[in-house]
Amino acid sequence: xxxxxxxxxxxxxxxxxxxxxxxxxxxxxxxxxxxxxxxxxxxxxxxxxxxxxxxxxxxxxxxxxxxxxxxxxxxxxxxxxxxxxxxxxxxxxxxxxxxxxxxxxxxx
Numbered sequence: 001x002x003x004x005x006x007x008x009x010x011x012x013x014x015x016x017x018x019x020x021x022x023x024x025x026x027x028x029x030x031x032x033x034x035x036x037x038x039x040x041x042x043x044x045x046x047x048x049x050x051x052x053x054x055x056x057x058x059x060x061x062x063x064x065x066x067x068x069x070x071x072x073x074x075x076x077x078x079x080x081x082x083x084x085x086x087x088x089x090x091x092x093x094x095x096x097x098x099x100x101x102x103x104x105x106x107x108x
Contacts, residue, residue, distance in 0.1 A: 025051015
């Protein structure tokens, strides 16, 4: 039983580490930094939405934010806006998804 619990723990940790955001949108040259917002109203410069990110909500918030930011750099986003999460029937479950928009700042 102890070995089974150890195996399950390792499997869960490995699965969380391997989780990557899903993305639908344009891919541009990579960026070096990505700003993080929780509301589009907080973005103070002109931008366009280049795509949409989702990731399962099965990790700590800091891990989710880090994975979203890291992925956003690879697609050329200048910022992401976390738009909330999709909850299954109003209860927290493994199918909860965090949603975010990927933004590209307009050149001024």
